[in-house]
Amino acid sequence: MKDWLMKKWVVISIAIFCSILWGSAFPVLKLSYEEMQMAADDVMAKIVFAGMRFLMAGLILLISMLVIKRSALKVTKRQLLFLTIFGLVQTALQYFFFYNGLANTSGMQGAIIVSSGTFFTIIIAHFFYKDDRLNLGKTIGLVAGFTGIIVANWGQEFEMTFQFTGEGYMILAALTGAIGTIMAKELAVGIHPFALTGWQLTIGSALMLLIGVPQMQENAITFTPFGWGLLIYSALVSSVAFALWYSILKYYKAGVISMFKFVTPVSGAILSAWLIPGEYLTMNIIGALVLVAVGIIAVNIHLPKRN
Template identity: 70%
Template sequence: MDRFLTKKWIVAIIAVFCSILWGSAFPVLKVSYIELQMAADDTMAKIVFAGMRFFLAGIILVFGMIFINRKALFVTKKQVPVLVIFGIVQTGLQYFFLYNGLSKTSGMQGAILVSGLTFFTVILAHYFYVNDRMNWQKTIGLIAGFTGIVFANWGQEFEFSFQFTGEGFIILSTLTGAIGTIMAKELAVGIHPFALTGWQLTIGGALMLLVGYPLMGQDAMTFTPIGWGLLIYSSFLSIVAFALWFSLLKYNKAGEISIYQFVTPLSGAVLSVIFIPGERFTIFIIAALLLVVLGVMAVNYKPKSDEGNQ
């Protein structure tokens, strides 16, 4: 029992740490857009910036694995297509939508909307895992969570606002991320979590650079020392958060660790208020945060009798 509780605490601490890191990404990205003077509608600049972040993160992780555990980097011919698909979905598509969507929303909105990843994962898990079916707690949690996402789009004038290329893109990003979560559990069997992270970041980042760089204007980004610092922080954020999270996924149920993702919208909203000029809490943002947190906790709630049977 003590060993089981110790494992649960370690999992909880790692999962919360990952969620805080992901939460910090929202103000970092918003400040990066300002610092690098990127236009809100410059899609290619966002793709290139994302590609730089993830390619750098992937290369650093792969290079580090050469010295730590070189054998783990080797994959079979059958695993190569999995890594390519995973890089396209988990890195390329997910962050294409997130980076471009976030440029047209606030940092707080982005942090709350991204919580949809948890809810989409719960829905997909119902169809993929016989021991992770929908129940009344999850149903209530999904209703609360998606209601919170709706509240996040309510403005000061009590009017609902929604842009497909803004909020819509972020929601598509969460759906793509949920698909990637299931893929990591189902398809990446036999691949070391750190190797999976390194290869998918490198492949996804390289594809984004190949697509975006030839079409990007010359003055689309203006790098400063602060801008470079933000890029480097974002890269290391990806290395640590993804590697640790995929390690948790490898040895735990996706539904069990996703409860800790309630920290992401909380930390993202608080850090956005602190670091992004002009952002502040509103009654709708507070209501959205409460609903999303309750939703994430509800979809992962397990009665004590169920926990004792595990």
């Protein structure tokens, strides 16, 4: 498997595929909220729904590993401690913000705003790695990217709108995701990437369910056949995309493969406009997508150093 992951075209294909899967999550989740009649302000319903999704995703990976490579599931006490912390940050905390934030923003806005995680990763990597410092290209990219995220929040009359439990939560979800990316690269030494993903999803989702189930109101979620289908698809998105992403992250710089995350906001916005009633690609959304895409690409362009 390592030989395949060292091939450039394979890595690019995997990165783009993962980004499209993540982009599809935005309209799918918005449709899930509508289908299952979850109130936008029902925090516990979102926590339980997210917990169910990621528990399913984690178990899919762990059961697959039992069949494919059982020995890879074994972890030391130190690794178990890391996996618990990682599950808390990368699953429980990130998706608490993500699920509740997306309920209070459009699918297109959410897709664009959460792409700031790429820029946060670049900034954090600057302080962690001597060979991954900020340069002119990255600085230009950061400015373009964050400008695009600001533009995404302008209304048709270019009036700035901001809701902390909406856009604010999406930014916090992006920040915790960036921290998780660095954690995975630095601390997941000796853990198989599929096992890493399976354990962190399972542990993180278990924490969400322990908190959410006792406090959730009766009939807060109405399950339907279509709703179950959306939930299962979401679980598959998580298990497949995260496992593949962490596989390539082990062999490439976080900043390098993050370039291809420009596909996530683009695919997320296009799919949201296609699938969600009432959402359309406006000029400000298209402009924001262009700025974010340029920003993500620019931060990964290696400009030649001056003599």
